[in-house]
Amino acid sequence: MTLATAILLLVLSVVFVSCNDYTEPVLPVIDYRLMIVDSIGVEDGDSNCIIGLPVKVSFTPDGNVAVLDRMKHGIYIYSIQGEFITKIGREGEGPGEFIRPSGFSFYPDGELLVSDLNSITFFDSSLTYIDRISPDPGVGVITALNDRSFFGSSRQLETDEDELSFVYSYGRWNGEIEQLVEFYTTSVSASTIVPPEDGKIHESDSRIYSCVSAATGRGFFAESSREEFSIVGFESDGTQFLHIQDNDFQRVRKSKAEIQFEADKMNSIWSTVFGSTTSSNFEYVPNPYKPAISGMFVDHEERLWVQLGYYSRMVFRVYDMNGIILFHAMLDFPGEEINFNSWKVTGDGYGFLGFDRRPVDAVRVYIMELQEN
Numbered sequence: 001m002t003l004a005t006a007i008l009l010l011v012l013s014v015v016f017v018s019c020n021d022y023t024e025p026v027l028p029v030i031d032y033r034l035m036i037v038d039s040i041g042v043e044d045g046d047s048n049c050i051i052g053l054p055v056k057v058s059f060t061p062d063g064n065v066a067v068l069d070r071m072k073h074g075i076y077i078y079s080i081q082g083e084f085i086t087k088i089g090r091e092g093e094g095p096g097e098f099i100r101p102s103g104f105s106f107y108p109d110g111e112l113l114v115s116d117l118n119s120i121t122f123f124d125s126s127l128t129y130i131d132r133i134s135p136d137p138g139v140g141v142i143t144a145l146n147d148r149s150f151f152g153s154s155r156q157l158e159t160d161e162d163e164l165s166f167v168y169s170y171g172r173w174n175g176e177i178e179q180l181v182e183f184y185t186t187s188v189s190a191s192t193i194v195p196p197e198d199g200k201i202h203e204s205d206s207r208i209y210s211c212v213s214a215a216t217g218r219g220f221f222a223e224s225s226r227e228e229f230s231i232v233g234f235e236s237d238g239t240q241f242l243h244i245q246d247n248d249f250q251r252v253r254k255s256k257a258e259i260q261f262e263a264d265k266m267n268s269i270w271s272t273v274f275g276s277t278t279s280s281n282f283e284y285v286p287n288p289y290k291p292a293i294s295g296m297f298v299d300h301e302e303r304l305w306v307q308l309g310y311y312s313r314m315v316f317r318v319y320d321m322n323g324i325i326l327f328h329a330m331l332d333f334p335g336e337e338i339n340f341n342s343w344k345v346t347g348d349g350y351g352f353l354g355f356d357r358r359p360v361d362a363v364r365v366y367i368m369e370l371q372e373n
Contacts, residue, residue: 025252025310028317031327034345034352034368036334040065040082043362048076048084051355051363056103059350061110067365068114073098075114077127080350080367088127089114096121096129103152105144108215113150115141120177135177143213145236149174151213158187165189170211170219172236181238183219184211203262203287214298218321222296222306226251226289231296231306233321244323252290252310262286265342265358294341300349305329307345314340329370 041051052071060066064085065078073091078084089098098116106112110125119134120141137156144150153170171182210222217236229249233242254262266284294309303326304319314331331340331354345354345368352368 024312027311027313027315027330028328030315030330030373032329032370033373034314034316034329034331034354035371036332036366036368037351038080038082038367039364040067040078040367041362041364046084048087049078049082051076051365054355054357054363054365055101056344057353057355057365058104058106058346059348059353061106061108063350065353065365065367066104066106068101068104070101073101075101075104075112086127088112088123089121093118095132096123103141105141105150107144107148108146111144113141113144115139115152122175133177139173139177139179142211143215145172145213145217146215147217147236149180149217151217151219153211154179163189170221171238172217181236183234183238184221184232199282200285201282202285210293210296212296212298212304214302216302218298218302220296220298220304222293225292226287227292229292231293231304233304233323242321242323244319246292249292249310251292254286254288254290258312259286259288262342269358291341295344297346299347305345305347307340307343309341312340314343314345316345331368 040049042049044050051067052069054067055070056068058066060077063080065080067076067078069076074087074089076084077086077088089096089101091097091099093099098114098121100117102115102117104112104114112123112127114121114123115138118138119132120139121132122130124130137154139152139154142151142153149172151171152173153168155166155168158165158167165187167185167187169179169182170184172180174180211219213219219234220231222231229246231242231244232240235241263284263286270282270284291309293306295307297305299305302321304321305316306319308315308317314333316329318326318329320326342358343354343356345352347353352370353365354368355363355365
């Protein structure tokens with residue numbers, strides 16, 4: 001074989017691989033593993049244990065598990081063993097009822113805040129209805145804070161030079177739903193949420209992907225970016241105290257199988273929610289690149305867990321409040337390989353919880369514990 005022939009074959013092989021194959025980024029050193037020890041949710045049986053469309057999960061202050069199910073318009077409380085305990089709310093506009101619930105959080109004493117399409121509802125520590133406030137614009141609850149305020153977000157429609165945009169504001173609100181501090185704002189053109197004429201709905205890359213808060217009131221924000229790895233942190237008074245950047249980040253292209261899996265999964269969900277006749281008019285088009293960050297949460301030790309979106313496995317990089325990397329952790333998932341970018345994970349002193357926001361089969365909430373590798 002001549003030198004020229006060898007070089008030609010090498011070039012062709014590189015082109016073939018770059019166009020048709022997928023190279024998994026090298027994993028960091030994994031210091032800990034999240035081990036699944038139990039799960040909540042069944043495919044058939046007790047209707048209280050069949051989870052429809054989970055939006056958020058968390059531990060209650062006494063160590064039970066709370067699941068906000070938007071499809072069933074309520075919060076379901078389970079024991080750590082998965083036994084159903086009680087349900088909070090139902091569909092409606094009366095006291096203690098919800099329309100498309102979107103968020104909830106417990107204060108340390110057990111009092112509960114729940115946000116839905118139009119209001120925020122308050123429950124006491126025995127989960128008895130207290131009051132409901134309907135702010136304008138509406139406010140979504142993210143985290144109840146130690147000082148009795150809460151971290152949340154609002155959305156309102158604004159006009160700028162004849163263009164309509166949804167403006168999202170993130171900050172702290174008090175019990176009267178008055179905004180105390182604004183941390184961060186971002187806007188999305190209203191045109192991006194209107195289905196185009198060709199019916200192809202592209203995966204959005206133009207808004208905050210993840211925003212979380214510690215119980216102390218610190219807030220953290222990460223853009224839904226395929227181009228850079230960036231996290232901004234704010235003190236409870238709105239002062240920026242942290243900016244984490246990974247200058248070594250390089251975007252990673254999804255494999256063809258991953259793109260097809262995401263498209264089929266979303267189209268299946270639309271068919272279930274909207275019906276096959278309506279959903280057949282639209283087609284979900286995933287972004288060809290993986291996000292740098294696909295989720296975050298702050299644990300009970302005020303450590304920031306960042307899910308790295310560019311791995312096929314669920315890998316977390318864990319930072320302290322100075323932006324120093326403490327360790328890496330990875331979920332030890334016993335099932336088939338799946339796309340973990342649609343998962344949502346949280347954790348506190350009772351352990352860790354996770355679920356798939358776009359499940360293919362029966363929805364389950366997984367109970368996990370952290371073990372040293």
